[in-house]
Amino acid sequence: MKTLIVGTGGVGGYFGGRLAVAGHDVTFIARGAHKEAIEKKGLQVKSINGDFSVEQVKVTDKISEVETPELVIIAVKAWQVKDIARQLKPIIDEKTMVLPLQNGVLASDEIKEFLPAKNVLSGLCRIISKIDAPGKINHLAVDPTIVFGECDSSQTQRVLNLQKIFEEAGFKARVSKDIQADLWRKFLAICVSGLLGVTRSTYGEVREQKETRQMMRNLFEEIAMLAKALKINLEPDLVDKTIAFIDTFPYNSTSSLTRDVWEGKPSELEYQNGTVVKLAEKAGVDVPVNRFVYYSLLLMEKRARKKTN
Template sequence: MRILVIGTGGVGGYFGGRLAVAGNDVTFIARGAHKAAMEKDGLKVKSINGDIHVKPVKVTDKISEAGTPDLVIIAVKAWQVKEIARQLAPVIHEKTMVLPLQNGVLASDELKSFLPENNVLSGLCRIISKIDGPGIINHFAVEPTIVFGECDSSQTQRVADLQAVFEKAAIQSVVSKDIQADLWRKFLAICVSGLLGVTRATYGEVREQPETRQMMRNLFEEIAQLAKALKINLEPELVDKTMAFIDSFPYESTSSLTRDVWEGKPSELEYQNGTVVKLADKAGVDVPVNRFVYYSLLLMEKKARQAERD
């Protein structure tokens, strides 16, 4: 399968690397020192599931030079999806599958604003990984999993075929029977990233301090109530399950949003706690903890984006 991976970070580097080692024709989009290192030494993936090394590796910094793919995995930050969609429009063919793995619940709808609906799938992934240095990806926690499907959750042959491609690459995958519910399950969990950013604490520190642990639970409960108001089918025990899931993370681990906030970089704040606040305002649901997190980080986010423009 001809695969284009847009964004060779912790997500795209890991999953794209596995797909390349399995014999697929994978092209990576990367830039700067990361691209240069990949061209020289290949893509190295360090993983608790076993290291891999893709060399030689096909890498470019221009989507227009990547050929016509059968599958596009979009692994950039959520705020970059719209611009990526514009660049993809002239490249894909009528059967190309475009699979977004962004945090949040808006990516597929944003893609459909620029691409034919038939090309767009919905998806999410579970993995804790990061770029360790140019050309090097480090997967250090959580069993890497892709949950995906048609946007309307219909069970089609193409998603079954794609699951077979993932399985051949030793990538755990699930064809969703309710992709909106699955997106919201992850969305609920990741929105604690902003709380880590505000408290400047790791998952372990936030969960062991009684006061911040209660804030975390309240944050989750607010999102569960919002999902209920929006008629998303989430199980009643989801908050308890999510708390237990967070308790399984390595003590010193953090999320990409948290690290971006700490480092003064643009983050996915608008697509996480910001989205909670905006959807809650429309639905008439009270979300005070998410609102506190969002408002507390908003000025830092604006400064980070201004610095990037300057």
């Protein structure tokens, strides 16, 4: 399958790399030193599931140079999605599938502002990975998985075929029967990233101290309450399941949002705790812990964005 990976970071580098190793025609979008290293030495992936590398990689920093793909995986930060969708418009055709894997619950709707709805899928991924150095991806934790589907959760042939392609490439894939519920399950879990940012702590540190563990639980319970108000079908014990899942993360691990906050970079704050706060205001739901996290980080987020403008 002719595939375009937009964003060759921890997510795009891993899943795109697996597809390339499996023999698919993959083009990667990368920039700067990362692009140069991939051009010269290929893409190297260190993984808890086994290291691998891709030689003679197709890589460019210009979407406009790419031939029409059958599949586009968007693996950039959430705030970059709209601009990417705008750039994709000239290179896709009516059969191109566009699959966003962003954190949050807004990506597919944002893409549809620029691309035909028939092209757009909805999805999420589970993986803890990052760029270690130019041309080098490190998969640190969590069994890599893509959960995806049509935006209305219909079981079409194209998504069933795509599931098979993903599985044959060597990672888990599941066509969702309720993609909104799946997006919100992950959304609930990732919003603890802001709490890690505020406390400047790892998953292990936050979960072992009873006070911050309780804050984590309260943060999750607020999001579950919001989801219920929005008629999202989540299981009653999701908070307990999420905490149990986070208890399996390596002690010193963090999230991309947390690392961005610590390093003074723009983060996905608006698409995580910020989204909770704004949706809760519209729904009339009180979310004090998420509000605390959001406004505690907001001034730092504004400073980081001023630096990049």
